[in-house]
Amino acid sequence: RDIQPAAMFKLVTSLAKVQQTGSLLGFSTGTTVRGIVTAKLPDLPYDYGALQPVISAQIMELHHKKHHAAYVANYNIAATQSAEAEAKNDLATMIKLQGAIKFNGGGHVNHSIFWTNLCPPKDYSPPTGELLTLLEARWKSLDNFTAAFNASAAGVQGSGWGWLGLNKATGGLEIATTANQDPLSTTPLIPILGVDVWEHAYYLDYKNVRPDYLKAVWQVINWKNVADRLAEAKK
């Protein structure tokens, strides 16, 4: 236990950071088991049907109660097993579990951000203030931004996410994508808006037509939350 491999240390401290900022940004954490904090499925800030007709109640319920819940459950299993392995100095097993921790932990991180990035269509209001300034600085207009974001997100091969993130080094916003459940923390950007483009996020409503989902989703984007995340990210 005295010799902490660099990779494991980085993982543990970044997970701790996630947990810290998590409580500020709405991540749910559960109880402490064997010195690790387990994940907990957060409640949605709205009813399953609240995003209709853009995203159906059926999708929201499956997405939250089944998909996100499974990431939480499987992350907790993997994290617990990893802690047990660590207690036995079984580095080989810890490394073997890193895939499951990344998949499922990433799934929990990403979906926790996503739910807060959405709001009912009746509550929609466009971006203002600092957020709007930064969007316009890079893309000239909100329309240009959404077109660029959609082109990027539509182009994700297989499963993944479209992101708007803050580049702290430049102070500017950037569009990015990640594969599978890789969180944006695998890049230098801090996520402020994520759009799930796994097929489970839209298939029941939009079938194969991911571009239609991407066109429609802007009606339910919670720009106030995106602005809050931007403010937090700049600290």
Place this chain on the structure above:
Amino acid sequence: HRLAHPSSYYSYLAAMAFTLPALPYDVSALEPYIDSTTMTIHHSKHHQAYITNLNNALDKFPELKTLGLVELNASVGTDALPKDIATVVRNNGGGHWNHSFFWKVMTAPSATNGPSDDLKNLLDSSFGSLDTMKEKFNGAAASRFGSGWAWLGLKADGSLGITSTPNQDNPLQPVADEKMTPILALDVWEHAYYLKYQNRRPEYISAFWNVVNWEQVSLNLTEAKAGGVPGV
């Protein structure tokens, strides 16, 4: 290269295109295990899109059309593919071969009589039993995170093996972790099962065994043993 070929040949190449193969059965043939709507969308939208994208990419490099679909897949990750279209060919050349192969290894539940003796023997020697092979295959299919495929294939050492690949990669491609000649495949992209099974991928995987075209799988094995790649 262009000087060596008369313009009429070049026009011929430019006009060549991959086309969507017809399903070997009605869209409802795999019910209730795989539903008609999924088969319709999967075939006429998803598979068609891979073909359209592949054709568009190859229009920029028409000479590559002469390679054929299998060679294109065998070129993924090598210098044979120009950097410009390497990713598009990987995703869409992979997607076209994978789906063409997939439709053929399925059939109506009543239309199959199980594995040939040859296949059965190789399954037994490679896995112990058909059931053990199914368990391993199911495990590979269930644990492929995100989009991808599960494969049963003939390995270089003459035994059968199981692997899974991400996205539209397949074991014909040099980028694959494990090389083998596929004889059976299962699409585990969510579009392959979500309308009927939603998040319940393991249920879909179990149901799949009801629609396996064992005669085609046995034919695929014969072809693979002869050093070929199953025709699609």
